[in-house]
Amino acid sequence: DAMVIQNPRYQVTQFGKPVTLSCSQTLNHNVMYWYQQKSSQAPKLLFHYYDKDFNNEADTPDNFQSRRPNTSFCFLDIRSPGLGDAAMYLCATSRIFGLAGGIDNEQFFGPGTRLTVL
Amino acid sequence: AQRVTQPEKLLSVFKGAPVELKCNYSYSGSPELFWYVQYSRQRLQLLLRHISRESIKGFTADLNKGETSFHLKKPFAQEEDSAMYYCALRVEETSGSRLTFGEGTQLTVNP
Numbered sequence: 001d002a003m004v005i006q007n008p009r010y011q012v013t014q015f016g017k018p019v020t021l022s023c024s025q026t027l028n029h030n031v032m033y034w035y036q037q038k039s040s041q042a043p044k045l046l047f048h049y050y051d052k053d054f055n056n057e058a059d060t061p062d063n064f065q066s067r068r069p070n071t072s073f074c075f076l077d078i079r080s081p082g083l084g085d086a087a088m089y090l091c092a093t094s095r096i097f098g099l100a101g102g103i104d105n106e107q108f109f110g111p112g113t114r115l116t117v118l
Numbered sequence: 119a120q121r122v123t124q125p126e127k128l129l130s131v132f133k134g135a136p137v138e139l140k141c142n143y144s145y146s147g148s149p150e151l152f153w154y155v156q157y158s159r160q161r162l163q164l165l166l167r168h169i170s171r172e173s174i175k176g177f178t179a180d181l182n183k184g185e186t187s188f189h190l191k192k193p194f195a196q197e198e199d200s201a202m203y204y205c206a207l208r209v210e211e212t213s214g215s216r217l218t219f220g221e222g223t224q225l226t227v228n229p
Contacts, residue, residue: 004161031215040127040221042122042204042219042220042221043162043204043217043219044219045216045217045218048216090162092162094215106152106164106167107164107215107217109162110161111161112161
């Protein structure tokens with residue numbers, strides 16, 4: 001089935017040790033998003049890629065970076081995780097179509113990666 | 119800036135009872151509202167969107183621009199409706215849409 005896949009589902013890292021979360025999709029969507037969801041809070045958009053164009057949210061800390069080497073894959077890099085970065089990280093995809101962009105489809109979410117920082 | 123408010127973090131009803139999950143928004147433009155649902159141990163998924171005016175799994179939601187609300191309703195709740203429900207507002211941009219989520223309402227339907 002076409003899906004949004006996130007690996008690993010659970011990630012444990014040490015304070016200050018860089019960590020990378022991955023997301024892949026078989027939907028051939030041109031937009032990929034990363035959200036952070038802390039316990040009992042709403043998912044919060046960190047950034048997204050429209051094709052290769054990176055769009056950072058104004059309040060996303062510099063500690064968070066992203067890479068999208070191709071259409072199918074997108075990575076979230078946390079350069080120096082702090083205790084406050086422990087959260088569920090959600091990847092989502094959507095598709096923009098039409099010459100002028102147009103309204104994209106719904107966002108399809110992956111199952112998330114739960115990050116624990118020790 | 120846009121904002122979505124779900125005033126109830128927890129909502130508990132009995133099977134067969136009507137249920138209403140409240141959502142209010144603030145946005146200066148023309149809003150596009152969604153309800154997403156997350157069942158236990160499953161991914162976040164779209165339940166319905168106001169544009170399509172559809173009913174999914176018996177749920178409906180009407181956009182009330184005067185009251186800036188998009189409440190989710192179901193006349194007869196079922197146990198399988200127990201889940202986390204998020205209201206979301208979409209802002210369309212040329213670089214892709216941005217979703218602003220409410221903090222969610224955990225619905226429990228008791229037998």
